[in-house]
Amino acid sequence: MIQMVGTGLLCGALLGFVLQRGRFCLTGGFRDLYLTKNTRMFNALLLAIAIQAVGVYALIHFDLLVYEAGTYSFVAVALGSFIFGIGIILAGGCATGTWYRVAEGLVGSWIALIFYMLTSAMMKTGAFKPIHDALQSMQVRDNSIARTFGVNVWVLIIFFIGVVALILVKEARKPKIFIPQLKPKKTGIAHILFEKRWSTYVTASLIGVIAILAWVFSEASGRMSGLGITTPSANIVQYAVTGDVQYINWGVFLVLGLLIGSYIAAKGSGEFRLRVPDPKTIVSSLCGGVLMGFGASLAGGCTIGNGLVQTAMFSWQGWISLGFIILGVWTATYFVFVRPTIKKTAQQPTVAQTN
Template sequence: MVSQLLIAAVVGIGLGIFLQKGRFCFVHAFRDLFAFKDSRVTKGVLAATTITMLFWSIAYELGYYQKFWTPGWGLTGLIGGFVFGVGMTYAGGCASGTLYRAGQGYLHFWLTLAAMGVGYAVFTVLFPTLQTVYFEPLTFGEGVSLFTISPIPAPVLALLITIGIVLVYATVVGRERQGATADQAVAADGGQRVSAPVAGFQSLVHGTKQYVHGFSEIDDWVAASKRPWNPITAALGISVLALLWFTQVFIVGITGPEARWAGYLLQQVGLDSGSYAYWGSVLFKGKGVRVTADMMMITAVIVGAFIAAFWSGDFSIRVPKRKRIPNAVGGGFLMGAGSRLAPGCNIGNIYSGLAELSIHSFIATVGIVAGVYVMTHWIYRDVGCAV
């Protein structure tokens, strides 16, 4: 358990740093693509998912993995994913984006987290009823990963899929003008887009080489580390940490551990959380309401984001505008409830789920993206969207 907690701290802090420095938010990835044809963060999401898929396929083939997360597939993924996609777009941040911006000092996203907790609690109370009227009739098959049923080796399958993704992306999205958005960094307040220099892997390595050859050049490395990083640079770091977590603990998830935190915190104030079937039997697996490694990992994400933001001069306590409070509360509630209805959030389904080739996650991803698309067009209904 001690080793898992240490891994949780390393992975969580590292993820927080990479998420914050890469401004790695799935809302930006899809909303900015639909609204402005800005694919800067979309490329990072695609890179992170495909690199992780390749890493995990090799780990699976070699036997160095814990367990795939493969819920039963059906319309639950589509409906729950849609609700979650609407919620995260309205709130202005996805599950991972909410964590790193909470660490950056945005009280808006602390409010979003609290509202997500309410969504988890309401779902838990309704879970026995939802089992019979929602999950059972709308779940059509057992959960499965294509890696486990493929007749070809997992790394070969992952490589073929990666090539296919690259070809589709180059055909559909790659026609946009080269470099049109390369220098745009998305501000972390959930909607403003500003121009700023972006540091990539090469600039960081260049700064390190200068450091080796002369201490007087260390300022170049420091300056590069403080600028926003290219999302693809962040994607590589996220993928390496996800591989460590996958081989030692489980796939990367956000809303599942958050739902456990909701049950645990309510337990501390007198509620018998373990008596509720969803917390007691499903999330805590009958082992008692306690702090688990993945709960500590997502907490460390906030710590890592704080470290990165403080180092870069991005940290400050930001009070939300009054007109944005409904976004935080309403969007957060839909994110919490939607992630349980699916089940899974953007990290559990789009990032981890697609990387493990879960059939459920393919369906849930369609729902999430559809939710973002519909909500983006509603938000920008007066000016229109580019896609």
């Protein structure tokens, strides 16, 4: 028990610290793919996936980890991920983004997180469970991409690494944009940890390494999985309501550690400040939290569980989910950001009209 608590909190704290200091926001990254065609954050996600895939499958190869892809429901994964993608735009952050923004003092994220956790619990064991079970019951035979095509998984990993390498080389050749830095107030390790601007790709690399550690720590505790946010978030609510200790596992301490690490990073960098949103943002955060909890539970994971972990395992669930999350983000982005701008521009008088 002590080992489970210690490793869970440690892994979560490392993840929270890195996410907060690296400003690793997949919601913004997926949104920017559509709005500005900026691929930097998406490329960083691919790097984190590649690092995790190599590390985890190496451990599996040497019989240090156990993994079975199992089956999945295409309908549940696709529909849930699309709904989740819409939700994270309304909430202003995905599951991990919401957790670390809570630690920064954003009250809107508090609201989103509360309703995300509540709805996730309702999907797992509450009023929405019949919907969850009905859609999840439509299982596809095999979740493994490698087995579907009859190839060794290392063929997929090597091919993927090659694609990521080409993307990063192309990215490195782009002209660098100079970003002016304020005069440092800290020195040494304190400057690096709390003040210096972190590289997106260094952040992604650290996340990939933490994701590998998560598999090791989690399986050592008896939880046969890697990083995950939705089910542990639901488990906190389920334990609070029932008092049943079966809901307390390594994942619960992971998300609690994430909160602690994010707070340390935000406080140390001077980014913690209580910020109360306007009524419109409160409503948007609430609705976003509900859609996040519903969608992620139905899909069997969020941007971390599916978009980072299951993709690294080369499961159909992971890659299908990632695609539909992005589609949901783009759909919501159009209605929340693009369409209002188009309507506003159309309503503005032209030069001829003003003359």
